[in-house]
Amino acid sequence: MKSQQNEGCQVYGYLEVNKVAGNFHFAPGKSFQQHHVHVHDLQPFGMKSFNLTHTVNRLSFGQDYPGIENPLDGVSQVDTAGSMMFQYFVKVVPTVYKKLSGKVINTNQYSATKHQRAIRISGPVTEQGLPGVFVLYDLSPMLVQITETRRSFMHFLTGVCAIIGGVFTGELGHIPCSCTSFLYASHSVQWLV
Numbered sequence: 001m002k003s004q005q006n007e008g009c010q011v012y013g014y015l016e017v018n019k020v021a022g023n024f025h026f027a028p029g030k031s032f033q034q035h036h037v038h039v040h041d042l043q044p045f046g047m048k049s050f051n052l053t054h055t056v057n058r059l060s061f062g063q064d065y066p067g068i069e070n071p072l073d074g075v076s077q078v079d080t081a082g083s084m085m086f087q088y089f090v091k092v093v094p095t096v097y098k099k100l101s102g103k104v105i106n107t108n109q110y111s112a113t114k115h116q117r118a119i120r121i122s123g124p125v126t127e128q129g130l131p132g133v134f135v136l137y138d139l140s141p142m143l144v145q146i147t148e149t150r151r152s153f154m155h156f157l158t159g160v161c162a163i164i165g166g167v168f169t170g171e172l173g174h175i176p177c178s179c180t181s182f183l184y185a186s187h188s189v190q191w192l193v
Contacts, residue, residue, distance in 0.1 A: 012057075019139055026054075027132025040130055049082030050131050061090075061137075062107030065097040065146070071112045081118035083131040089113045090137040098147040109144070110137070 015024060028050050029040035055076040060068075077086050090112045097105040119131045 021136075021138040023134060023136040025132050025134040027130050027134075040132075050079075051082065052079045052084055052086060052131055052133060053077065054086070054133055059135075060108075061092050061110055062095075063105055065095075065105050065107060068107075068109060071110070075114075077114075077116065083119045085117055085119050085129045085131055086133045087115045088133075088135045089115070090135060091140055092137050093140040093142065093144055095144045095146065098145070100148045100150065 011026060017024075027040050029042045031038060031040050033039070053076075055074070056072045057074065058070070059072045060070050072088060072090075090110050092108050092110045095107050095109050097107065099105070117129070119129050
């Protein structure tokens, strides 16, 4: 145990979970159930503090689709006090992405909120909490549907005309008022001839 005292770890993998609220966590000590409560035994560590500095390289809840942004990707947290509890509250939203080709991707996107606090190891840990990294997730009852579409040529042409009209109007706005009225008058005369 002493030879591994200052080692870190790199954890990666996949979890399959039911479509109900739940959590997963990384915490020191041997875990077991006691009176229907999940407990970690920290006795072998001699009540020392734990450095729970971590980086979430990637966390997703399903297959990626174009434009998805996972808010916890690349998040780093530093354990400044020793033996801290880091909690991530995640709201998972079921998502259907429909591509132009007709392919449908059933996946999820999520939002996240972070919270952290220092845990006092001396005394009963159950009163204070457990040092570790906890991800508590809940599923939204709503579904988001994203559909790829292509804009028509007429939509593109209308946008170009709007830009040209805006530039033309903006340029006329910088010309003094008497010149502007002259331009409008000469413009109408040209059409009358």
